[in-house]
Amino acid sequence: MDSTTDKTLRRKRIAIAVASLGLSVALLQRTANAQVPSPQPQSDLVNRDALTKAPVSGAADSAVPAATASSTAASPRESAADKTDSGSSATNGIPMTVNVVSRSSLDQQQPNDSYEALRGAAGISSSAGASVADNVSIRGIALEGRTSFRLNGALPINNFLAMPLEDKQGEEALKGAAALLFGIASPSGIVNLVTKRAGDKPNASIGIAGNTNGEIVGSVDVGRRFGTDNQFGIRVNAAGGHLSNQLEDAEGSRRFVSVAADWRASDRLSFKLDFEDYERSFTENSTIGLLSPVNGKIPLPAVPDPNKLLSGSWATYKAHAQNILLRGDYKITDNWTVLAEAGRAETERDFRDASTLTNYNLTTGEGTLVTKLARGQDYVNKYGRVETNGKFDTGSLLEHHLTVGVMYNSRDQNNPSVQSIKTPQNLFDPITLPAPVLTAPIVDLPQESKDTGVYVYDAVSVGKRFTVIGGMRRTDYSLTAAQANGPNTRFQTTNYSPAIGITFLLRPDTSLYASYMTGLEETGLAPVTAVNAYQALPPSVAKQKEVGIRSSALYGFSTTLAYFDINRGTAQLNNQNVFLIDGRSTYRGVEASIGGEINRAWSFNLAGQYLHARTSGASDPTLNGTQPENTPDFTLSMTVVYRPSVIPGSSLSAGMFRTGAQAVNNANQAFIPAYTVYTLGAGYTTRIAGHRTTLALNVNNLTNDRHFSAAGNGLLIVGPARSIRFSARADF
Structure with a gap:
């Protein structure tokens, strides 16, 4: 890209930011005398329990401990025809475990990324990677950066840049093979x-938020409805400021603006309409x-x-991202609706110097720093969907909720070459x-x-207690990859992905469920350390089985217990340091959670997972029967919140997260x-x-424990040191 084009793009971005901030100020002036905003509706996933009737932990913000994720189930009884103005339609009634982090919890815990936001849920761990993106593993499987992160249950957004949370009403971890709903998706x-939207009352x-290392970021959030019947709504969020953390001489900046508009x-x-534009330099x-193995x-x-x-x-990581999603819903009859949506997500990594310390001496620390210079990386996702939903009866006992749809996704990248520089360094x-x-x-290799x-x-409901969900998806997939030497790599396949789920209402507050799903997953890009760095691999078929129980019968606490079995292709580095699919891995685990309010002062959340994961069928026999890399055998988290009555409006929280x-x-x-x-x-x-004012202070890694937080792709990742964060927000 030449300098003239680059300057033009920068001017456009600045114009967008200035215009949005101007709109924010204008709306702020018009709403300065408004009352405290009413709570925004959470994602419809939080309340989608019409079949089980079980109360959902986390449906009210006051019930959610900070730094926790409440657990609930998607109900098969609610179709798209029943949805109103919720942000997400991510499960469409497929029975799967959904962990929800509310806006209140996001405000209280001030997470740096999606991992910190979700780590209170069972089976969430940190995936291998640097601190420039939201690195999350679910049930021991690292999420893929191009297909595993969705905006409003729809647009796949690129996870190559830490995603803003200021404009999000909530964040959800949907566990289970989701290929029926999303096409290419991780089996975990x-x-x-889920974005914020304008409510009936202006807000x-x-x-302002920051940390004791000198970081300071300001933000504004304005929303209102207007028109004769308040048929128009707009919500504008913007943020920007200076970045810093505990690393010496590490600093940067970020800028963010979003608009969420709707028209009845x-x-x-x-x-x-949802629009996000953000950039980050750090x-x-x-x-x-x-190191090389010694005696194995x-x-x-x-x-x-x-x-x-x-x-x-x-070593600056500089990137810019822009996401846009447009959706239309039409109610054909009282029982039938149709929706159409389209979106585009683009991330430009203008500048990255990714380095790895190698061949170091364990005693002195002297080694070699290998820095790979990457310039002008560009990733573009395009998305479209048309879907109809309806309900009808057959006979006096069977009620159907039918969904038929077609979806299109494309993922482009220019895949430029990188240059390696070696320099002496000390660990x-x-x-x-x-x-x-x-x-x-x-050289670009698109x-x-x-x-x-x-x-x-x-979804067929039999009476009031029993529901069976069955479905099928046909996926036509193609991949074209340019090669530095030789002809382009081409891959094409057609896959049929069945899914079936059963839910049984044991009693009004307890439900049993079982599901079996299959689908395709893209197996990720080759890591920067591989010979075929950044190369995309062909997709692999993945399968998941799950059975579980959800209940609020125990003193009203939200309780879950589930067993799952995931089988997927194994993407790994071979002896020649080439990243490829070689063998299959099975992940069998049990996860459980319990949480809620003990009384008006105390609330808690306890979640854990035991995981037995093994690889088989690899060409190298020494890799069979082994544990997949970066897969913890267990995770355990507990958070407690205390709200002392002597100081109304105050809260104290404590958390423990073990991997x-x-x-x-x-x-x-070796094992970390x-x-x-x-x-x-x-x-x-x-x-x-x-004016209502909310203050928050959080200490992460309280004991300043030194640890490796993740390992994989030939790398060790050092966990962050202790950090102290603060925030203040005033509502007008």
Whole structure:
């Protein structure tokens, strides 16, 4: 891209930001005397329990402990025809476990990314990767950056840049094979981000957030409805400021603006528009490479100081993302609706110097820093869906909720070449390094994958207690990838993905469920350390079985217990350091959670998962029967919130998050130890000058424990040091 084009794009981005901020200020002036905003509706997933009648933990913000994710189930009884103005339609009644983090919890815990927001849920762990994106694993499986993160249950957004949460009403982890709903998707689940929308009452707020390392970010949130019958709605969020964390000499900046608009054109026709534009520039620390094995075992170094910058202040990760989603809903009859939506998500990684420390001495720390210079990476997702939903009866006992739809997805990337620079560095006592200089020409090797899906499924209710859901999706998939040497790689396949689920209402507050689903998943991009770095692999068929129980019979606490069995293709580095699909892995586990309010002062959430994961069918026999890399054998979390009556509006919270040992590679030649992170938080809501004001203070990694938080793709990831964050928000 030439400098003129780059400057033009920058001017457009600035114009968008200025215009949106101007709109925010204008609306803020018009709503300065408005009352405290009414609570926004959560995702419809929170309340979709019409069949089980079981109360849902987390349906009310006041019941959700900070830093926790409540657990609920999607109900098969509600079709799209029953939905009103909720943000998400992500499950459409398929029985699966859904962990929900409310807006209240996001405000209280101030998470840096999706992992910190969701880590209170069972089976959530950190995936291998740097701190520049939202790295989440569900049930031991790392989510894929192109297909596993969705906006409003629809548009797949690129997870190559830490995603903003200021404009989100909630965040959801949908566990289970979701290919019937989304086409190409991870068998472990997806993360769904639900945007805020304008409510019936105007809202306006300004906020500030930061940390004790010098980070400071301001934000504004304004929403209102207008028109003769309030048929138009708009919600504008904007944020920006200086970034910093515990790393020495690490700093950057971020900018973000979003608009969520809707139009109730008539009693039958409505439209929604979501637009996000954000960019981030920050210093990226080095990862630590694995040493060569000695007698079949890889020696691990002592955990280095997480405050030390191994790369350099020049190691800037600079990226820009833009997401847009348009949806229309039409109510054909009282029982039948049709929706159509289309969207586009683009992420440009303008500048990245990704470095890894290799060949270091375990005693002295002296080694070699390998920096890979990447420039001008561009990732574009395009999405479209048309779907009809309806309900009808056959006979006096059977009630059907039928869904028929077609969906299109495409994923493009230019996949530019990278240049490697080697420099001496010390793991334990890093020295200041000069910035590497790009001298090699950049060669683009574009890749494109497409999938078109036609699907149908029916939820049949038998009486008031029993529901069976059956469905099928046909997916036509193609992949074209340019190669540096030789002809382009082409892959094309057609897959039929069946799904079936059963839900039984044992009593008004308890339900049993079982499900079986299959589908395709893209197996990810080759890591930067691989010979075929950034290459996309063909998709693999994945299967999941799950049975479980959900209940609120135990003193009203929301309780879940589930067993799952996931079978998927194994993507891994072979002996030649080539990333490819080789063998299959099975993940069998039990997860459980319990939480809710003990009384008006105390609430809690306890969640855990035991996981037995093994690989088979690999070409290398030493990889069979081993534990997949970066897969903890257990996770455990507990959070407690106390609201003292002597100080109305105040709250104190404490959290414990433990992750089990994880293999550093699929050969199990070493394991990073289990680790525990503790958190403390305090919140206070009061009125200052007549305006509702909310203050929050949080300490992450309270004991400043040094640990490796993840391992995989030949890398070790150092967990973050202790951080202290604060925020303040005033509502007008």
